[in-house]
Amino acid sequence: MKKQSAGLKSQHNMKKLAKLVSLILGPQFVWPLTLLICLFYSGLHGVRLLSAVVVLVILNLVVPFGYIYYAFKKKQISDLDLTRRQERYRPIVVAFLTTVISLLFAYFFTNAFLFKLLLLVLFLLLVNSLITFFWKISLHMGVNVIMALVINLVLGARQPVLYLTFPLIFWSRLVLKKHTVAQLLAAIAVNAAIIFLFTKYLTFK
Secondary structure: OHHHHHHHHHHHHHHHHHHHHHHHOOHHHHHHHHHHHHHHOOOOOHHHHHHHHHHHHHHHHHHHHHHHHHHHHOOOOOOOOOOOHHHHHHHHHHHHHHHHHHHHHHHHHOOHHHHHHHHHHHHHHHHHHHHHOOOOOOHHHHHHHHHHHHHHHHHOOOOHHHHHHHHHHHHHHHHOOOOOHHHHHHHHHHHHHHHHHHHHHOOOO
C-alpha cells in the first residue's frame, strides 16, 4: 500500500510539474516574448516604436488571447489550452484576421523587417490552421519552435538555450496526455521547415 501511495504521489507531482512547464512555455507567454523581442530589435525608435508596440500587442496578444478567455468564460470552449481540435476553429479565424490587419499596419506604418516577420507569422498560422482542420497538431510545441528559431535569426544565433524548450514541452505535453508523439514531432518539423524555406528566399536583414 505504501509503495502504491508513493507511486501515486510521484505521478501527481510529475503532473503538477508538467502543468507548470506547459503554462510557462505556453503560447500566452512565449508568443508575447517573441513579439516584443522582435519589436525592440526591429530598428524602429521613438514614437514609431511605441506606436508599433501598442498596435501589434493589441492585435496579436490582447485580441486573440482575450477572445480565448472570453470563449472559455462563456463555456464555448472546454479549456484555455484548446484541447479539443474542433474548439480551435473560431480562435484561429480571430488570430488570422488580426494577423492580416497587423501585416497591413506593418506595411504602411513600420518597416520591412516587421512586415517580413508578420508575413512569416501569417504563413505559419495559415499552415498550422489548415492542418488543425483535419488533424490535431501541437500549438505549444509550434510556438516554442517559432520562438527559438525566430529569436535566434533576429539576434544572430546567440541564444541556443532556447532550444531546450523543445524537450521540456515535448515531455510536459506527453505527461499531460494533451498530444501524441506524432503530433509533437509534426509541430517541430512543419514550423521549422516553413521558417527555413521562408528565410532561404526572404532575409530578415
